[in-house]
Amino acid sequence: MLKKIVPILTIISYLTAFLLSFPYIFDNLSGAEKLESIRNIFEYGIMFCSFLVFNALLFKNKYTAIIAVILCLLLSINVLISTSCFFIYDSGFNVGMAISILESNVNEAMSMSYMFILPGILFIVFVGMLLYTVNYLKKNVVTFNFKFGVIALIWLILPFFFFLKHRYISNKGGGKMIKSVYYHLSDFNTALKIQEDINMIKKNVPVFNVKKEQPGIENVILIIGESERKQNMSLYGYSKKTTPYTDQETGNMMIYDHAVSPAGITNLSVPLMLSSIHPDEFRYRYDKLSYNIINLANQIGYNSFWISTQASARGITAIASMSKNKKWVNGYDEVITPELQKVIQKNDNKFIVLHIMGSHPNPCSRLPETWNSEGLDCYDSSIKYTDHVMNDIFKTLKNTNSVVIYASDHGLKIEGDKLLHVDSKESTQVPFFVWFGDKVPSVYRITGHDPKLIQTTYIYPLIMKYMGLESPKHYKNEENKYLNLNMRSMDYEKLEE
Template sequence: MLSKTYRFIPLAICILIVAFANVLFAPAHVMFQRLIIFVLLVLSLGLIKRKSVRLFVAALPMFIIAWDITLTFYARNSFGSAFSYGFAMSVLDSDSHEITGMLMLYQKYCVGFLALVILLLHCVATTPSLGKKWLAKLPLYILVVLLLSNIVQATVHIMKKNCQGSIAVRVVNYLPFSNIKYFLQAWNDQQLIKNIASHVPDYTLQKQETGIDTYVLVIGESARSENMSIYGYPQPTTPQLEAERNHLLLWTHAISGAPITITAVPMTITADTVTNHNPQNYSDNIINLANQAGFDTSWFSKQGMLGDYNNAITGIAMNATHKHWLNDGYDDALLPDLRKALIHQGKQLIVMHIYGSHEPECSRFPASDAPFTKQSDGIDACYDNSIHYTDKLLGNIFSLLKDRRASVAYFSDHALERDPAQSVVYHHGGVKPSQHAFEVPMFIWYSPQVNNPDIGTVDATYSTANNDKILRRWMGISLPGDKPQDSVQHTANRLSGAVPVMDTTNHVYNWQELVH
């Protein structure tokens, strides 16, 4: 009995190493599950009687586990951080010469990796089974149940959040080689972006002169029309817009097609629709359309370039002639890019994707631009300040364009729920949200230099999923079936009416039938 106990010592040592590698950065419940799966894996491999076959089967998983631990220690010792998506993307973007050079530079990690592989394989070779018959097979049964449970949970999460994510990435997160999730995510992002950017439609288009040379599209984030004073909100959150009211075509009942960015944004600037939602439609977008029409195109973004909630949008943006993603500062950090782009002469489309009022909304504006306080505005102070800051940004854009033949189109990707009873008062809609999660601001501003501006209001209920049609009419581009003789306002009214929306599981509802 004592000799059998000694045979568990290599397993105990390996458990300590795996635990130490994970306790550095992983939450306790995640670390615990990774340890459990590691132990179950080793005990399950012990069911293979022939040691040579057992080691052959164990070679790949133990190799990957050793690699995972080595990557964790490398990132921790070299950068003081966990291994991350950025590291994985750098590796995938490196060529064989760069990888070889890195391996030579960090030889101690290569030696440590080989030592770990040997130790892990020794652990598999020496760890005895728990007993005979059903007791020996129990670890395998538990392992299978855990893995199946993780797959089901990951599938439900992807469906509920409606992101362009990978089930495998979420499952791997709870395995003892979790760092591989970053490589899976990076590869998935690269493929999705490449697929969207590489399929460019050949449009049969016509162009009409609009008297406008510079088109600026500002895509807002998480802005509620209900919190904007231009829509009747009691707090003065949009003074810049109200000052420009005579230069606006204002939508009073614009409804987003989805309550989350990754679905809502592509739906507004591509041929995708709520009732025929398919990412294959994303290649038919306003960037490709403007390019073919001879516009100079730019995409400037304060939102992330990569990840489950940004990769599809990045795929659309990649074909813009000029593009820049900024990580630092507030939304006004995009203004220098806008000024630089305005040097261009001729027709141009400039897209600015801002962070707007995305939660946590208190971090979307500097303390010096916070006219609303908890004393004056209560739990709405931060959110109202974020709306006010977006209004200030729009005012700055108007000032830059007032002496040009220019126009600005703005809409928010989606709105937010407001629930004072929750710890996060303003939050994204989920499964079957209320109407509030979809009610967004939308307008087109015309510079004083534009003759016969199409101003007024669009009062009928309108879906922003139709914005690709509005935007091309705005730019004077028509496709077969369009009515180029119609104004933007007439086009919007013609497209108004019933408004289908989808929740985060892609279930489609009639917006009018949702709870208000």
């Protein structure tokens, strides 16, 4: 009896993982699209059963059995992705997450490894169940005959029928083969295409039609924070004193009280902040990312610098690579200050981007061993540590003709003890402020609070202004379009809380 239960549990486990990645299918079971949801579950169930029979046939030969094991491991990785997204982010999988995986690096993966313990255990269990089921079918059910041969090919044939249907009948998904037993494959195919398109920006150096109005500020510095919620900053009214040094500088700052990010993950939000590409174009015209602030600074005679404590990521690094000077430094964020001190000694106009680790998950790993958290949890403590780094930067630039623009790439949504990268208004609320050195001309020194809702894509025309250029009369931040994790542009107001 136990032998027969395991194959049933394996099928149920696969379909459960599938629904975890596409929760809307489960939600629609009680709605108007109930029949379509049932059809989707049935189709994937049929393909998975066919997959099991296919591999059971391969198991009958010791050489083809190796192929079966590989196919099963790949499918189990598919399930691992689903369970990881559910247990870590309480979310389904999407193209944005596929981009993050492809652009991840060893250090980043290791820093988040503790979050994958439970999904990893489930992965091992599923692999065992899957191989047991295939072996059981080989010994007790499947034989070499026409019937099982046809069943074994269904999982390979159905995707082509789906392709034809979506291309020539309903044309959903732009004719992509969107249904496969490896149901995350289309997300990764889309992500790979995005990476290829983003690489195009390196080959396209644009000419900007800009007008110089007045001498610019000598040192224009943009600090890109990471995963910092303004809700957890005392600068924005948080009850815990997480930004004591920045709080003292408020009289020398322009603070944007209601700033929001244009996307929920770094790989989307930072390119949108640094370039003039519109969210509506991001999915199809990545070559337009060449119209970015680094190329603009280079054209008008600013010496450009990119200094980062974050490891390279293709989308962002493509823009960073256009800097005349670039450096990735190892260590905690405080190591970036000595690098800045070296740069500002140069006697020329400079545009400097500092990309810091900030509160990137795992926030506990962003803190030096000697750092005193003073009773704060790791996330709040990482914000206080960033404030400590900002204080060093302020001291370095105090007696200079420098402006510092600071904004986080995105925020986070908190559910229990989880810090989530999801599409929500809560996770878009970010700190955004401008700080002025003592020698900044009065024409640029505008301080106070701006209470209006503003998107951090405003950074692009703001930098133009500080470089002495005529800013565009209208810019994309006015529309407040948000690029969601499915790579679709939407009105920010329609985003869930």
